[in-house]
Amino acid sequence: MKKQNPDMDVYIINRDIRTPGFKELLYREAREKGVIFIRYELDRKPVVKESDDGTVEVIVFDPVLQKDILIKADLISLQTAIEPVSNKEMAEVFGVELDEDNFFAASPEKLMPVDSTKEGIFIAGVANYPRDIKECISQARAAASKAISLLRAEYLLKGGAVAEVDPGKCAVCCTCVRTCPFGIPYIDHSRGAAYIDPLLCKGCGICVSECPGKAIKMSYCSDEMLVQAPAVLLKQIA
């Protein structure tokens, strides 16, 4: 706005300003062009009044001048906060986790910003946390490309490190359902046992170790290996 009309007075009355990434440059440019930033405290909020001549007046306490100042404004734009709508229900439908502020949580795995906590479900934009348009668009593209790469593939390759339930030994006790950090195992009543979808399984082995009936095995890091390895290795020490 300052570029269009340099002598226009612009005031930004704010509680707090974050300028991640290159936005710091924008912030500096705005100050250089004379935009005035006024920070207010919660207990001394700015007051907006309609004056008799039809214009709008704003009274705000300026911490620098330590005085109230009055601004006769032609236009006021209110920047409302971004809060998540009730995502709980949708999160349950897709079986994804919410973070502590009720936004959709990104995957805990490193370097996977557009993956949700569930394999094959992606998140982009403000659903993950408040961000500006540019970032939303770039995230949307990333999510779309990840989705396409899944859908286009004729078959999906999956590493061997996955847990597998042996229905014969499964006591259907729900331990794996309760303890899997990603909520992947479920009781498949047609099998009468728990079932772990190999594509979803992240191969951490926590369910294998928790299973009381030793019904889940993981060939990549099997019980036989873990039990016999010490004996074999320790023989190498003279």
Place this chain on the structure above:
Amino acid sequence: MQEFKPKIVAFYCSNCASSAAEISNKLGLFLPENIKLINVPCTGRIEILHLLKAFENGADMVYVVGCQEDSCQYINGILKLKKRVAHVKNMLEQMGIEPQRLEVFSLYAGKGQDFVNIANEMLNRAKQLGPIY
């Protein structure tokens, strides 16, 4: 008397701990010969039985190296393991074995030097404690 060479088994997870191990290799630091490494996808994979079997098969010292409690890729693997280690320590005590023969550590990925320091610390403790049987 032939000098006591402790036998030590170390479990380490393939995230924070293994990257620390790689860094220690790059720094040219190598683990003492007495320490045998067993890799697991996550420390949460290690069961009470696996810890006991190591002792049963002659290990004088067993320790586990895993991620920080709040940065485990599988969220609560290290937490579950720490509970199991506490349980096994209690069992060892009841069986007349020094609980200090079992230990667990949380490492950051970049801590190559710590990976080796831990190994040496465990070696010294094993020497002090002497053979298990």
Place this chain on the structure above:
Amino acid sequence: MIVAEAKPIKEILEMIEGFNKILVVGCKGCVTVCNVGGAKEVAILASAIRIAEKKKGKEVEVGEITLERQCDPEYIEELKDIIQDYEAVVSLACGVGPQFISERYPEARVFPAVNTKFMGGAVEHGVWAERCAGCGQCVIHYFGGMCPIARCSKSLMNGPCGGSNHGKCEVSPEIDCIWDKIVRKMMAQGRLDELLKIRPPKSWLTARDGGPRKMVREELAK
């Protein structure tokens, strides 16, 4: 299900003191589900015994087997060919298991490795709570679907007593006052009249007080 807790290793080691050949017998029923007596626990106990005895300089032979259940004779029968090779048998099943083994193999020295506690269910992973005392005459429908016999420390039929404290039992903050729940639920449902009915003294004939019980299903038994 039947919920049990593992006996401390120390206590089990004292029981099998002096025996060199020990058979550890697990059960795939309730004790597997509550993590005290399944195949996994059999291996852990066996390994613990070997380590402890080795520490005392003794070499012991510890056998490991997990039966489908220990409350059906056919599965106890599966021990027939191996039990005489052992001097002591440690059963990880509920109280029924060690007794079924002793009845079938009178000369065997049988030891319980778990303390059987109650009939209950999982309230969360790793936590089980008592729900039924097996009194033989179920009346939970009088109490909003909750049983005061099993879940009130004084088994009151006309509770709550004066000791109910912020929804907890006077005996311990770990125990919910079941009568607090019953009263709040039934009053919320407008069933105060049912609460005001004086429940007559209960007949304990059908419970353990009436003597050890047997159940015969005429249409099934020979």
Place this chain on the structure above:
Amino acid sequence: MTEYKSGSNLEKVLKAGHFAFTGECGPPRGANVEVVRKKAQYLKGCVDAVNVTDNQTAVVRMSSWAACLILKEEGLDPNFQMVCRDRNRLAMQSDILGVSAHGIKNMLCLSGDHQRFGDHPEAKNVYDIDSIQLISMVKKMRDEGKFLNGEPIDVPPKLFIGAACNPFAEPLEFRVYRLAKKIAAGADFIQTQCIYNMKRFREFMKRVVDMGLHEKCYILAGITPLKSVGMARYMATQVPGMDVPEELIKRLKEAGKKKAAEEGIKIAVEQIQELKEMEGVAGVHLMAIEWEHRVPEIAKLAGMLPRPKVE
């Protein structure tokens, strides 16, 4: 001659319309008869009846009926207490016949503290029947002359039946209904848990009066003088349903360590006077366990003496 349920001194005093005043005596942890007689001397002439606790807090003491007999010999009107923890229905009924045979005319039916509180936590408890079933059992034995199983009793017991009530215990909403249930079961008189929050007790009594319970049964309010700030704190935090207002604790604090006991008695006396005017309250039950020697003083200060004699 009005038809008495048991003709106990307490019943006569209440039936004659006097404001009753009952005390409490904790039996000794041994066969020490003298200590019971000594306590009797303090209470004699100051109270209409004396509650004798039954293994209170599940701690073994001389049995209630034994101490009752000693008190009776000393000329007091004993109030025999029975909890549901230690006896099954057989032992209960035989003890009821026994005490009645010995001329004990009052009985208080209680659930009883769980044995885990007491000095034998490993003990097996009974709880065959609960306090409300016990009330209706005693009523059936007295009024119908029948045992619990319906068979006739040759000489039925004569007992003035009492029960307890904890007005501020959880769930608060149900407590007045539970009181009603005890009265319906056959309670002739009620002794409440000790009261400190008079405002809340006034509201509770208003509901009791609205339900007309005070006409069907005599309600005595429990009073326990506070000996120290520590005791007040303990009561407020540890005892279920106990509401000790902050200003009482403040008064005890201001009175200072030495004078706290005096202040406690002053508070108790004020409470007794206030209860005299409260509608629906037929008397006061003074629980001054291990403080029996202060009862005469409290009785005099509260203007309760001399106790009425009713033939």
